[in-house]
Amino acid sequence: MSKKAYPYIPNAVPEIKTQLLEACGLSSVEEIYRDIPEHLRLPREMNLPQPLLSEYSLRRHVEEILDRNRSCKDYLNFLGAGTWQHYVPAVCDEINGRAEFLTAYTGKTYADHGKWQALFEYQSALCELVDMDITGMPTYDWGQAAATALRMAARITGRTEVVVTRTLSQERVLQLRNYLLPEIEIKFMEYEQDTGKLDLADLKKKVSTKTAAVYFENPSYIGVVETAGEEAARIAHSYGALLVVGVDPISLGVLAPPSHYGADIVCGDLQPLGIHMSFGGGLAGFIATHDEPKYVAEFPNLIYGITRNEEHEEYGFGQVYWERTAYATREKGKEFTGTSAGLWGITAGVYLNLMGPQGMQEVGKTIMQKSAYAKKRLSELKGVNLSFPSLTFKEFVLNFDQTGKSVAEINKQLLEHKIFGGKDLSLEFPELGQSALYCVTEIHTKEDIDKLVYSLGKILERG
Amino acid sequence: MLPRKFHQARWDEPIIFEMSSSGERGILVPEVEKDIENSAGDVLAEIPKHMLRPQPPRLPELSQWQVLKHYLHLSQETMGADMGIDISLGTSTMKYSPKVNEQLTRLPQIAELHPLQDEQTIQGMLEVYYGLEQILKEISGMDQFTFQPSSGAQSIYTNASIIRKYHEAKGELDRRTEIITTIFSHPTDGASPATAGFKIITLMPGENGYPDLEALKAVVSERTSGLMITNPEDTGIYNPHIDEFVRVVHEAGGLCAYDQANANGVLGIARAREAGFDLCHFNLHKTFSSPHGSFGPGAGAVGVRKELAQFLPVPTVDFDGSKYFLNYDHAQSIGKVRGFFGVAPVVLRAYAWAMSLGAEGLRECAEISVLNNNYLQKKIMEIPGVTVRYADKRRLEQVRYSWEKLKEDTGVGTEDVARRIVDYGIQSYFTSHHPWVIPEPFTLEPCESYSKADMDEYVSILRQVAEEAYANPELVKNAPYQSTIHKCDTSFDDPHQWAPSWRAYLKKKGTGSEAERKGTAESKQSTESGEDRLVG
Numbered sequence: 001m002s003k004k005a006y007p008y009i010p011n012a013v014p015e016i017k018t019q020l021l022e023a024c025g026l027s028s029v030e031e032i033y034r035d036i037p038e039h040l041r042l043p044r045e046m047n048l049p050q051p052l053l054s055e056y057s058l059r060r061h062v063e064e065i066l067d068r069n070r071s072c073k074d075y076l077n078f079l080g081a082g083t084w085q086h087y088v089p090a091v092c093d094e095i096n097g098r099a100e101f102l103t104a105y106t107g108k109t110y111a112d113h114g115k116w117q118a119l120f121e122y123q124s125a126l127c128e129l130v131d132m133d134i135t136g137m138p139t140y141d142w143g144q145a146a147a148t149a150l151r152m153a154a155r156i157t158g159r160t161e162v163v164v165t166r167t168l169s170q171e172r173v174l175q176l177r178n179y180l181l182p183e184i185e186i187k188f189m190e191y192e193q194d195t196g197k198l199d200l201a202d203l204k205k206k207v208s209t210k211t212a213a214v215y216f217e218n219p220s221y222i223g224v225v226e227t228a229g230e231e232a233a234r235i236a237h238s239y240g241a242l243l244v245v246g247v248d249p250i251s252l253g254v255l256a257p258p259s260h261y262g263a264d265i266v267c268g269d270l271q272p273l274g275i276h277m278s279f280g281g282g283l284a285g286f287i288a289t290h291d292e293p294k295y296v297a298e299f300p301n302l303i304y305g306i307t308r309n310e311e312h313e314e315y316g317f318g319q320v321y322w323e324r325t326a327y328a329t330r331e332k333g334k335e336f337t338g339t340s341a342g343l344w345g346i347t348a349g350v351y352l353n354l355m356g357p358q359g360m361q362e363v364g365k366t367i368m369q370k371s372a373y374a375k376k377r378l379s380e381l382k383g384v385n386l387s388f389p390s391l392t393f394k395e396f397v398l399n400f401d402q403t404g405k406s407v408a409e410i411n412k413q414l415l416e417h418k419i420f421g422g423k424d425l426s427l428e429f430p431e432l433g434q435s436a437l438y439c440v441t442e443i444h445t446k447e448d449i450d451k452l453v454y455s456l457g458k459i460l461e462r463g
Numbered sequence: 464m465l466p467r468k469f470h471q472a473r474w475d476e477p478i479i480f481e482m483s484s485s486g487e488r489g490i491l492v493p494e495v496e497k498d499i500e501n502s503a504g505d506v507l508a509e510i511p512k513h514m515l516r517p518q519p520p521r522l523p524e525l526s527q528w529q530v531l532k533h534y535l536h537l538s539q540e541t542m543g544a545d546m547g548i549d550i551s552l553g554t555s556t557m558k559y560s561p562k563v564n565e566q567l568t569r570l571p572q573i574a575e576l577h578p579l580q581d582e583q584t585i586q587g588m589l590e591v592y593y594g595l596e597q598i599l600k601e602i603s604g605m606d607q608f609t610f611q612p613s614s615g616a617q618s619i620y621t622n623a624s625i626i627r628k629y630h631e632a633k634g635e636l637d638r639r640t641e642i643i644t645t646i647f648s649h650p651t652d653g654a655s656p657a658t659a660g661f662k663i664i665t666l667m668p669g670e671n672g673y674p675d676l677e678a679l680k681a682v683v684s685e686r687t688s689g690l691m692i693t694n695p696e697d698t699g700i701y702n703p704h705i706d707e708f709v710r711v712v713h714e715a716g717g718l719c720a721y722d723q724a725n726a727n728g729v730l731g732i733a734r735a736r737e738a739g740f741d742l743c744h745f746n747l748h749k750t751f752s753s754p755h756g757s758f759g760p761g762a763g764a765v766g767v768r769k770e771l772a773q774f775l776p777v778p779t780v781d782f783d784g785s786k787y788f789l790n791y792d793h794a795q796s797i798g799k800v801r802g803f804f805g806v807a808p809v810v811l812r813a814y815a816w817a818m819s820l821g822a823e824g825l826r827e828c829a830e831i832s833v834l835n836n837n838y839l840q841k842k843i844m845e846i847p848g849v850t851v852r853y854a855d856k857r858r859l860e861q862v863r864y865s866w867e868k869l870k871e872d873t874g875v876g877t878e879d880v881a882r883r884i885v886d887y888g889i890q891s892y893f894t895s896h897h898p899w900v901i902p903e904p905f906t907l908e909p910c911e912s913y914s915k916a917d918m919d920e921y922v923s924i925l926r927q928v929a930e931e932a933y934a935n936p937e938l939v940k941n942a943p944y945q946s947t948i949h950k951c952d953t954s955f956d957d958p959h960q961w962a963p964s965w966r967a968y969l970k971k972k973g974t975g976s977e978a979e980r981k982g983t984a985e986s987k988q989s990t991e992s993g994e995d996r997l998v999g
């Protein structure tokens with residue numbers, strides 16, 4: 001019988017353990033634990049499943065479990081609503097799989113120089129995309145970015161109310177509510193029932209000199225491209241409030257970035273930029289602002305800056321305005337910060353640098369073309385209507401009221417056709433009836449869309 | 464043992480914007496079929512002029528291999544944990560992240576999973592969540608978990624939100640405004656509850672390295688909302704009276720949250736439950752081996768007692784005997800702290816890692832990590848210039864040391880040493896969180912992944928550098944020499960100088976004279992070198 005060894009624990013080898021103990025003048029590891037009193041100890045072995053000691057058996061076990069999933073490789077997917085299926089270039093995975101980036105953490109520019117440069121280049125590329133000068137390390141996700149952007153606005157203006165569009169996902173609302181709770185009151189502004197766009201008249205009613213910020217998303221959660229950004233900005237600014245806009249970065253090759261229509265703080269999610277969906281694990285938020293101290297001072301997250309060492313003709317990197325962070329000043333810092341989403345930042349940087357200006361423009365246009373085609377074909381189906389006639393980007397709302405079927409029923413039946421239908425909105429937006437949010441991106445082929453149209457047609461025909 | 468003759472990669476790599484060459488493409492976009500093109504029409508013409516981007520974003524233009532090579536150069540200029548001996552980043556538990564787990568997260572069965580898919584198509588993923596939850600329940604003694612938080616700090620925020628909601632439900636939030644923590648607990652144990660609206664009371668260490676019970680009693684009152692505390696703290700010392708701390712806070716009507724971000728030394732030894740805690744959290748990117756990913760994504764596992772389960776963020780994952788499902792039934796849920804269900808790949812890695820070890824293996828991790836640490840401490844203490852505060856206290860998994868004596872003797876401080884050790888192929892170490900209660904600090908954590916040879920090599924490097932400091936302090940003060948770059952000023956507090964993007968850098972380059980810079984209020988803060996700007 002060979003002796004037990006753990007491949008991940010070199011010093012579990014009994015002889016080595018003995019050597020270490022002897023060097024420490026200890027007779028057993030138990031002596032190290034002597035300060036933990038008996039009554040705080042677990043008096044038994046943990047009751048856990050039998051370990052899968054060989055790598056092979058572990059792999060078999062996990063693969064068998066994961067094989068119970070049906071992924072968007074197996075099924076045709078039209079779900080978006082916060083995580084979106086876009087093409088992930090091979091180089092993105094190659095780079096984020098590099099051991100050095102994958103396992104680096106908080107090391108400084110002297111040992112982890114390349115990591116700092118990659119993240120600085122991410123910040124730089126993101127800034128070009130949103131056409132602003134300042135961004136920092138990614139936040140956890142769009143929801144966190146939006147929540148923090150609103151708290152930043154509250155601190156900047158010294159006010160405690162925000163006016164937020166009602167066309168937010170329930171997820172986002174729950175996240176904002178919890179994060180803004182201690183000091184900020186949320187007021188919701190309505191959307192126009194016929195167009196799905198911001199109701200500016202209602203905005204005017206809700207906004208006041210107590211308003212710290214006005215927030216909407218573009219395209220909105222229900223897919224509509226807001227075209228009245230400039231007016232919203234004017235209204236917000238006329239009350240001394242900031243305009244905060246959440247944006248889908250993959251739209252920015254074709255759509256004007258919010259900074260062009262007056263946004264003071266821009267946020268959004270990096271997941272569309274070369275990051276796999278991973279059951280929602282691919283989310284990573286960003287916050288961008290103009291280069292003014294009053295904004296920079298309010299970021300909670302780390303911001304990497306560049307310097308030039310002229311003597312050695314080298315770039316170096318370090319932390320920008322460190323004192324504002326909780327790492328420097330604990331509870332006196334701006335909110336809190338910690339491990340965020342560095343690897344996804346690096347990945348988004350790789351994506352943007354692969355795509356370049358032309359690529360971003362083309363992908364935006366491609367998405368709009370495919371989505372427009374799908375909209376057209378789907379709305380030709382009997383009883384299926386577009387909820388809003390407005391300009392959309394990649395997502396759009398389909399209404400099924402006239403089919404006599406619920407979205408839940410339809411989606412169940414679509415599963416039989418190996419299709420994930422759009423997100424059911426009937427709980428989040430009851431006023432939209434039986435409606436679903438469909439997402440079409442550059443990955444969908446004509447054949448994919450035609451298959452959806454065909455399958456939906458069959459299901460609806462069946463009555 | 465002689466330190467190895469190391470040189471870090473030095474590619475003299477330009478910023479990618481400097482490499483741009485007009486017209487090149489790194490990747491092409493999926494084709495649009497003619498039929499679609501015809502049917503869709505001129506989509507850009509439908510965008511109102513003011514909503515159409517006037518010029519494409521000014522991103523670099525490069526072909527694919529050129530982009531790849533650039534990033535490969537950058538990756539080579541990165542130490543990461545896989546390259547050096549990363550005992551350096553104490554408190555962060557830089558353990559081996561098994562490659563098999565990484566490969567599993569990259570399978571399409573998880574990578575291509577949409578979070579809103581029908582439950583019947585995500586049974587495998589939910590089983591992983593459920594499976595890990597059962598394991599963590601046993602490790603902690605808590606009754607229910609959520610994996611929604613994306614980090615330790617967000618986990619602590621989640622716990623603070625639950626504490627807030629708990630007092631609110633009891634109608635006591637108005638007066639229960641204070642959270643108590645300790646200075647050797649992580650900074651987020653103060654910052655996260657402060658963000659949730661609490662006033663923070665921070666206890667300073669007593670003679671033993673942890674606060675005296677009396678100090679706690681002096682600040683506990685009917686205003687106490689809760690205790691948020693690490694144990695062992697950053698010092699590696701276990702507070703044996705932790706259950707008394709919990710009792711005192713409970714008696715005052717507060718809840719107690721155990722920051723177990725780093726639980727490596729106590730797996731299978733001591734649990735949150737026996738110490739009386741109501742809530743706890745683990746960092747899955749530390750104790751449970753998920754790689755740190757150049758600062759995330761990580762994941763936090765928040766565990767609570769059953770009385771608090773109703774407050775958890777929604778949804779949790781449940782099992783009805785035949786299938787797994789998402790459970791939104793938490794009467795007083797705090798809502799959500801992150802989109803969807805947290806960072807699933809990290810949850811999968813943690814599950815696989817725990818399953819590869821089992822009860823015995825997890826305990827082995829704990830035992831070896833504390834044994835390694837005690838061995839390392841023994842060896843480090845033999846190095847001239849090193850001291851340790853609270854020397855008579857036994858350390859568990861990590862130690863915060865001090866170069867105070869080295870500094871007195873030679874003028875070489877901890878930041879100088881941190882830069883110099885890079886020349887020998889190891890990560891610049893973590894000094895300490897702020898404020899530096901221990902002068903000239905450095906914090907080392909040799910978890911179970913390091914061999915005796917690794918530790919001996921690490922010690923030989925620190926010894927070498929200490930000896931250099933005594934023989935030739937300037938050598939250490941001006942380090943590094945064998946790394947990608949030389950010593951430079953990395954503190955950016957002056958708005959005229961700070962440049963978090965290439966475009967900002969170009970705008971500011973050459974502008975703003977020295978005198979002008981010094982004139983700004985902000986620049987006053989940038990008197991130091993920026994080298995203490997360490998996170999962890």
Ligand SMILES: Cc1ncc(COP(=O)(O)O)c(C=O)c1O
Binds near residue numbers: 339614616693725999
């Ligand atoms: C004890 C402790 N608590 C909390 C944290 C914060 O974790 P994160 O960086 O994931 O936010 C850390 C991380 O270093 C830690 O060591």
